[in-house]
Amino acid sequence: MLVSNIKSRPVYGGLKVDVAARRHLVAAEGEGALAVIDAFGAHPEALARTTLLYAAGGSAGEDHAARLAAFRPDDLFVMPSQPTLITRLNVILNTATMGTRLYAAGVEGFIGSVVAAGMAHGVDQASIRTEHRGSLARRVQCVHCKGMTENVTVSPVTCSHCGIPLLVRDHYSRRLGAFQGVSIDAETPGDVPPAEELYA
Amino acid sequence: MSGGVEIGVRVVSIEQATPTVKRFSLAARDRSPLPVFSAGSHVVVAMDADDRRIKNPYSLIDRSADGSTYRIGVLRTPQSRGGSVFMHDRVEVGSELTITMPVNLFPLNRTGRKHLLIAGGIGVTPIYAMAEELARQSFAYEIHYAMRDAAHGAFADELVARHGDKVRLYRDDCQEVIAVDRILPHQPLGTHLYVCGPEGMIDAILKGGRAAGWPEENLHAERFLAPPGGSPFALTLAKAGITTEVRSDQSLLEAIEAAGVDAPFLCRGGACGQCETTVVSCDGELVHNDHFLSDEEKASGTKIMTCVSRLKGRELVLDL
Numbered sequence: 131m132l133v134s135n136i137k138s139r140p141v142y143g144g145l146k147v148d149v150a151a152r153r154h155l156v157a158a159e160g161e162g163a164l165a166v167i168d169a170f171g172a173h174p175e176a177l178a179r180t181t182l183l184y185a186a187g188g189s190a191g192e193d194h195a196a197r198l199a200a201f202r203p204d205d206l207f208v209m210p211s212q213p214t215l216i217t218r219l220n221v222i223l224n225t226a227t228m229g230t231r232l233y234a235a236g237v238e239g240f241i242g243s244v245v246a247a248g249m250a251h252g253v254d255q256a257s258i259r260t261e262h263r264g265s266l267a268r269r270v271q272c273v274h275c276k277g278m279t280e281n282v283t284v285s286p287v288t289c290s291h292c293g294i295p296l297l298v299r300d301h302y303s304r305r306l307g308a309f310q311g312v313s314i315d316a317e318t319p320g321d322v323p324p325a326e327e328l329y330a
Numbered sequence: 331m332s333g334g335v336e337i338g339v340r341v342v343s344i345e346q347a348t349p350t351v352k353r354f355s356l357a358a359r360d361r362s363p364l365p366v367f368s369a370g371s372h373v374v375v376a377m378d379a380d381d382r383r384i385k386n387p388y389s390l391i392d393r394s395a396d397g398s399t400y401r402i403g404v405l406r407t408p409q410s411r412g413g414s415v416f417m418h419d420r421v422e423v424g425s426e427l428t429i430t431m432p433v434n435l436f437p438l439n440r441t442g443r444k445h446l447l448i449a450g451g452i453g454v455t456p457i458y459a460m461a462e463e464l465a466r467q468s469f470a471y472e473i474h475y476a477m478r479d480a481a482h483g484a485f486a487d488e489l490v491a492r493h494g495d496k497v498r499l500y501r502d503d504c505q506e507v508i509a510v511d512r513i514l515p516h517q518p519l520g521t522h523l524y525v526c527g528p529e530g531m532i533d534a535i536l537k538g539g540r541a542a543g544w545p546e547e548n549l550h551a552e553r554f555l556a557p558p559g560g561s562p563f564a565l566t567l568a569k570a571g572i573t574t575e576v577r578s579d580q581s582l583l584e585a586i587e588a589a590g591v592d593a594p595f596l597c598r599g600g601a602c603g604q605c606e607t608t609v610v611s612c613d614g615e616l617v618h619n620d621h622f623l624s625d626e627e628k629a630s631g632t633k634i635m636t637c638v639s640r641l642k643g644r645e646l647v648l649d650l
Contacts, residue, residue, distance in 0.1 A: 152515070152543035226519040229543030252443035252520020257545035 136300040140242070145169040145235050145261035147176050152229030154180040156203075157219055157244045159212055159236030160187065161264035163194030166235055169261075170201065181205040181222065185215040185240075216243050223251040235261045239269035239280060242307020255304060266329035270298055271308040278308060284325040286314045295322045298329075336376070337364065341425045342399060347484040350406045351452060352418055353391070355399045359426065363397035369463035370436035370456045370524075370552070374598055375402070376428040377416050382580070382588065386413035387554050387599050389456040389526075390432060400429075403484060405452035410556045411579050435602050436524065436552035438463060443520035444470040448508060448535055450527025451477060454485045456552060457526055461493055472496055474513065476531065479503040510538030524550045554599030555619055557581035557638040564645040567591055568610050576640065583636040586650065593636060593650055600638035607636050607648050614643010 145165045147154065154176055158166045163184060170177055180203040186193040187210075195208045209215040223232075232253055234244035241260050248258050267281040277291025285298035289311065296311030303310065315321050339356040347353050358364055367390055377384045391401040406418045421427070436456050438445065445464055449457040454475055464471040473493055477483040479501055489497045500506040508531075514523070523544065525535045532551045539549045559578050565585055566573045576585040583605060586593045596604035600620035609616065609632055618628040620635035627633050634648070 148543075148545075150540060150543050223519060227515065228517040228519060228521050228548065229515060230519055231543070231545070249441065252441055252518075254439075254441070254545065254547035257547045 136302070138302040138304075139300040140238070140260075140302055140304075142241065142260040142262045145233055145259055147173040148231045148259065149173065149176070151231035152179065153226070153231070154233065155183075155219075155222060155226065155230050156180060156233040156235075157183045157215060157240075158198075158234070159185050159215070159240040159264075161194075162234075162236030162240070162261065163198055165261040165263050166233075167194075167197060167201070169233075170203075177201060177203045179204060181207075183207045183209060183215050183219055183222075185209045185212050187211055212240055212243065216247055219244065219247050220251075223247060223253075226251070231257065231259065233259045235263055237264045237267060238262060239267070239307060242269065242302075242304070246305060246307045249304065268298060268329050269306075269308040270296065270311040271303065271306055272296055272311050274313060278306075279311070282309075282311075283327055283329045285328050286322060286325055287311065335431050336428050337431065339400075339427050339429055341421055341423055341427065344421070344423055347403065348482050350482070351403055351484040352406075353401055353403050353484075354417070354421065355394075355401050356427065356429065357399045361398070364393060364400055365431060366397070367393065367432035368434050369438055369459040371432035371434040371459070372436075372456070372554075372597065373400070373402070373429040373432050374595075375413075375417075377413060377421070379412065379416055379420075382584065384411070384413045384416060385584070385598055386417075386556075387597050389436075389459070389552075391455050391458050392462060403452060403455045407556065411559055411581070413556075433596055433602075435597055436526070436550065438524070439522045439548075439550070441520075442469075442522040442548070444472075444518055444522075446472050446474070446513070446517065446521060446523045448474045448523065448525040448527070449476070450525075450531040451482070452484065453525075453527030453531075453552075454489075455526075457524065458485050458489065460524060461489065461496075465493060472498070472513075474498050474500065474508050476500040476502065476506075476508055476527070508535070510535055511542070514538055514542040514544065522548045522550060524552075526552045529553060552601065553621060554597065554601065555621075555638045557583075557598075557600075557640075558619060560617065560640050561642060563614065563641045563643060565589075566645065566647045567650040568647055569650055576646075581637060582634070582640050582646075586636060586648075591650055595637055598637045600635055603635070605636045607634055607650060608632060609634050610647040610649050612641055612643065612647065613645045614641045616646075617642050 182203040234241045270282045272289040275292035279290040297314040301310040338359040343355040345353040372389045388402040404417045447457045574589045596602045603622040619638040
């Protein structure tokens with residue numbers, strides 16, 4: 131069911147600390163905290179110039195906030211949810227200066243939201259460092275009704291807004307931070323193959 | 331296809347901007363409007379000298395409101411291979427030249443939130459066009475323009491008149507230097523930097539950008555190299571079955587063209603990569619002068635950029 135070889139499928143290069151940066155602005159979600167601990171554990175000198183935002187939700191797993199606090203970054207914001215984290219991130223991006231490097235770690239939907247926030251503030255997508263951790267669950271946009279369905283692990287999936295059964299494609303929108311879902315039974319209504327667990 | 335569509339032009343006016351810079355207004359010989367271009371574009375001007383055809387890239391300053399003329403600025407550099415001297419000494423109002431379609435290797439990044447334009451000397455020509463476009467579209471920008479002295483600031487008065495306090499001028503004779511370490515650290519996130527000028531200045535500005543923690547994606551430079559001369563050598567074009575000589579004042583590309591072979595090119599300044607050519611064999615050492623090939627590719631000895639690079643040795647065989 132996976133439709134591959136699609137160029138827009140994001141590639142995550144890993145959370146490497148850019149030692150040339152003057153400021154590190156790190157957004158992590160769920161298991162993404164472990165990527166932060168791995169990357170910045172190797173560069174403790176960078177922590178004094180690091181602002182860390184963390185939300186435990188999203189991917190299943192434990193809350194890593196205490197471990198991140200023990201890292202003693204310059205600033206740590208533990209946020210109750212991904213949307214509140216993105217709101218806080220936008221406030222920081224608004225007054226950030228050049229020399230600030232943006233990092234994102236966690237599930238794909240979260241990385242997509244952070245990258246979209248960075249791009250909206252003029253940050254080139256290529257200079258945002260990303261690492262995928264945790265569930266493979268996707269944010270899927272129904273191309274028919276434009277509704278978003280979060281945490282999709284199967285394909286086909288039923289659109290949570292209009293109810294059309296959707297084939298989840300690798301076709302990805304950076305602006306929306308979402309994969310595209312297209313009607314799977316448009317030609318033969320009702321002919322819907324069984325859902326496969328592809329993005330657990 | 332080499333260089334693309336050409337446009338026959340006539341020089342309609344010449345202005346001596348400084349003791350060493352002339353500005354030329356060019357109109358299409360058939361009086362048709364010239365193509366719209368994006369800021370940062372250049373054209374390659376072909377000049378018919380007595381013994382050869384010289385082709386040099388020049389950045390476009392602007393296009394007149396009615397589209398009838400382009401302006402280019404040319405610095406007289408006597409130690410080069412003759413293009414700028416030809417433009418200064420031989421080209422008059424009414425002279426006919428040929429230009430290529432505009433090509434942009436130095437575009438503005440329109441996703442940026444602010445733009446820093448930095449120019450040194452004649453490097454101001456693309457910067458001038460970029461500032462016009464940024465002003466027209468109400469983007470945030472600053473201009474930093476370094477010149478030898480007041481008499482050599484070919485565009486200082488015009489820039490100040492058009493952009494007011496967004497322009498900062500620096501004069502070498504007053505020991506004024508562009509303090510990158512003060513300008514760069516406090517720019518808002520999403521700022522892009524564009525620098526054009528002498529080689530040493532470009533390197534210093536880019537180094538300052540990296541030191542301030544700017545990512546490569548936000549640092550832009552344009553450096554056109556005049557192809558340096560060198561010792562003459564024998565050239566064989568394997569596919570065409572032609573053997574000729576590259577004279578000391580000729581570039582490899584000019585020698586290929588003089589031999590009647592239509593080789594690929596675009597910028598003729600070592601920047602764009604269009605003229606990359608496979609080396610079949612060489613008796614001697616390749617002298618790579620371009621900014622395109624990676625160090626590994628240069629070391630491999632299998633590729634050469636014909637516009638600015640040459641051979642120090644006896645014979646070069648190319649896959650052309």
